[in-house]
Amino acid sequence: MFASKMYKIFNFLFLSIVLGAQAQQPIPAPKQSKSILFTGLTLHVGNGTVINNALLGFKDGKIDLAIDGSTARFKEGALKYDTTINLNGAQAYPAFFAPNSTLGLNEVDAVRATNDFSDVAGYNPHIRALVAYNLDGKIIPTVRTNGVLFAQATPRGGVISGSSSIMALDGWNYEDAVLYKDDGVHVNFPKTVQQNGWWAEPQPTSENKKYSEQIKELKKFFSDAKAYCTNTDATEKNLRYEAMRGVFEGTKNLYLHADFEKDMIAAITFAQEFFIKKPVLVGGAESGRITHFLKQNHIPVMIGRVHSLPMREQDDVDLPYKLPYLLQKDSVLFCLQNEGDMEGMNARNIPFLAGTARAYGLSNEQAVAALTENTAKILGVDKQLGTIEVGKDASFFISTGDALDMRTNNVIFAFINGKKLMLTNLQQELYKKYQTKYQLK
Numbered sequence: 001m002f003a004s005k006m007y008k009i010f011n012f013l014f015l016s017i018v019l020g021a022q023a024q025q026p027i028p029a030p031k032q033s034k035s036i037l038f039t040g041l042t043l044h045v046g047n048g049t050v051i052n053n054a055l056l057g058f059k060d061g062k063i064d065l066a067i068d069g070s071t072a073r074f075k076e077g078a079l080k081y082d083t084t085i086n087l088n089g090a091q092a093y094p095a096f097f098a099p100n101s102t103l104g105l106n107e108v109d110a111v112r113a114t115n116d117f118s119d120v121a122g123y124n125p126h127i128r129a130l131v132a133y134n135l136d137g138k139i140i141p142t143v144r145t146n147g148v149l150f151a152q153a154t155p156r157g158g159v160i161s162g163s164s165s166i167m168a169l170d171g172w173n174y175e176d177a178v179l180y181k182d183d184g185v186h187v188n189f190p191k192t193v194q195q196n197g198w199w200a201e202p203q204p205t206s207e208n209k210k211y212s213e214q215i216k217e218l219k220k221f222f223s224d225a226k227a228y229c230t231n232t233d234a235t236e237k238n239l240r241y242e243a244m245r246g247v248f249e250g251t252k253n254l255y256l257h258a259d260f261e262k263d264m265i266a267a268i269t270f271a272q273e274f275f276i277k278k279p280v281l282v283g284g285a286e287s288g289r290i291t292h293f294l295k296q297n298h299i300p301v302m303i304g305r306v307h308s309l310p311m312r313e314q315d316d317v318d319l320p321y322k323l324p325y326l327l328q329k330d331s332v333l334f335c336l337q338n339e340g341d342m343e344g345m346n347a348r349n350i351p352f353l354a355g356t357a358r359a360y361g362l363s364n365e366q367a368v369a370a371l372t373e374n375t376a377k378i379l380g381v382d383k384q385l386g387t388i389e390v391g392k393d394a395s396f397f398i399s400t401g402d403a404l405d406m407r408t409n410n411v412i413f414a415f416i417n418g419k420k421l422m423l424t425n426l427q428q429e430l431y432k433k434y435q436t437k438y439q440l441k
Contacts, residue, residue: 026141026425028172032418034082035059038398039069041087046094046372046387048365056092057081058394061418066388093368093403094388095149095395095416097375098347100255100282100302100337103151104167105129106344107137118157123221125185125243127162129153133174141425143348144169146409147397149416150179151347152379154186154255159218161186163243164255166379168395168416180381184253184280185244189267190214193260215266222274250277253380259285259304259311268299280378283339285311288323291330300333300378305340306353318360324370325361335375355404367404394418 036058043054043066055072057065057079065079107114116132133153143151149169155162163182171177193205208214228234228241229248246252254276256267264281271279281287284301285308287294294301303323310319327334336353338346351371358367376386384393395416401408414421434440 025136025138026422028135028170028176029416029419029421032058032061032394032415032420035080037065037079037081037084038092039084039086040089041398042089042091043388044091044093044365044368045389046369047389048369050365054092055079056388056396058415058418061394063388063390063392063394066390087398090398090400090412091403092388092396092398093147094372094386095397095414096147096351096371096403097335097379098143098148098151098338098350099335099375099379100154100164100339101151101343101347102154102156103143103344103347104133104135104137104140104153104169105155107134107139109342109344117155119155119162122159123240124155124158124162125160125225125247126239127155128165128182129155129162130165130167130174130178130181133165133167133177135169135171135173135177138426139344139347140169142345142427144414144421145411145423145425145428146348146351147399147403147411147414148347148350149395149397149414149421150385152183157188159188159190159214160221161188163252166381170416170419170421179384180379182243182246182252183379184255184278185247186255186257186282187218187267189256189258189263189270190218191258191260192262192266215270219270219273226274247276247278248274253278253280253378255280255282255302257282259283261286261289264290265293268293268297272297278380282337284334285320285323287332287334288319288326291327291332294327294332295330300335300374301327302337302378303327303334305338306336306356307349308340321356322360324357324367328362328366333374333377334370335378336370349406351404351409352406355402355406358404364404 038056041054041056043051051068053070055065055067055069102117105117119127151167152164153167154164163185165178166180166183168177190211191208192211194208195205225241225244226248228238229245247254256279258264258267280300282302283304285304287301306320308320338350354367354371358364373386376382385395388396397411397414400410403409
């Protein structure tokens with residue numbers, strides 16, 4: 001009992017130090033009240049199009065003007081905006097996404113009390129990442145200063161981890177921040193092989209002797225859940241099966257986490273067996289080997305962390321870097337994500353994963369689309385987000401440099417639904433503090 005109390009006291013003190021108020025959290029942005037017009041921008045629409053010398057205007061949280069200012073003609077007084085800002089040379093991008101992320105679900109990896117992305121038991125489709133989403137941590141402000149303004153808060157662990165939700169990186173609480181509740185259910189599909197070895201090299205594999213048993217168990221759960229969802233006479237509610245209803249009806253995605261070629265094919269075949277309308281592959285390390293199969297079956301892929309080692313010793317050392325190009329070349333819809341160690345804090349580097357993919361085959365606008373329009377399409381929010389077009393939400397950012405290059409990216413404005421974000425974070429304040437201390441200004 002004494003040890004338990006001491007542990008709790010220590011944990012509280014540790015959290016107070018680590019998460020203490022060294023810097024004030026940015027205040028959630030107020031609703032847009034005045035219209036704004038930016039001029040002189042290079043506008044990356046997000047769909048492969050670039051508009052030079054662009055005019056970008058938005059009112060009431062919606063974009064109402066996005067055109068080439070050098071060719072547009074207006075009657076005198078037609079452009080009525082409360083504020084006009086000339087930013088010659090700056091570049092505007094749609095809000096970047098962090099899909100399949102624990103961002104907002106954990107704060108300090110080494111402190112269990114701050115990690116809220118996994119639960120006990122193996123089958124948890126009813127566990128909702130939505131209600132665990134926390135906007136009061138120190139990590140989120142560091143992420144949005146690189147243009148990442150939305151995240152797919154995603155649970156981890158078990159066979160069926162739970163349901164993800166699409167969240168804004170601004171708000172007083174999860175109810176303010178949610179864009180799309182329970183967009184899909186995540187399944188960690190059984191692996192035909194197991195990997196064992198040191199993380200810093202391609203890992204040797206061995207046969208998973210429990211594979212058949214695991215597949216049988218998963219099929220039974222899906223069969224039971226589908227029977228429940230199609231039974232109109234059910235008198236008792238089963239929360240686990242109820243959470244699967246949208247997957248069978250086609251209103252939710254089924255995210256199938258798999259990396260090896262055989263596992264991906266088995267996962268897609270499994271989805272087809274249960275007539276799943278919206279399957280999505282997550283990870284897809286070897287998806288470059290089955291591009292024609294993916295295209296034929298209209299399966300999108302959330303590519304795992306590009307800054308990774310290849311899965312097998314015989315693979316090209318740069319295979320993860322060029323995987324986006326291999327999918328793009330064969331017309332497979334894909335987006336980039338950052339699952340892995342310290343993924344919450346590393347979400348700020350997602351733009352630079354796209355920069356690497358650009359260096360290994362993608363065009364600049366294809367790389368931008370991998371963070372914007374492609375992601376919005378896969379997540380089912382492309383009617384609101386993903387591109388800078390008239391009628392869509394005014395969720396975008398402006399950088400004085402190349403947003404995909406860590407050497408030049410410098411975000412000076414960021415908006416979510418027209419709300420102007422405060423672009424400050426603890427790291428910036430510490431930088432200024434020690435500049436002063438060592439007289440480096």
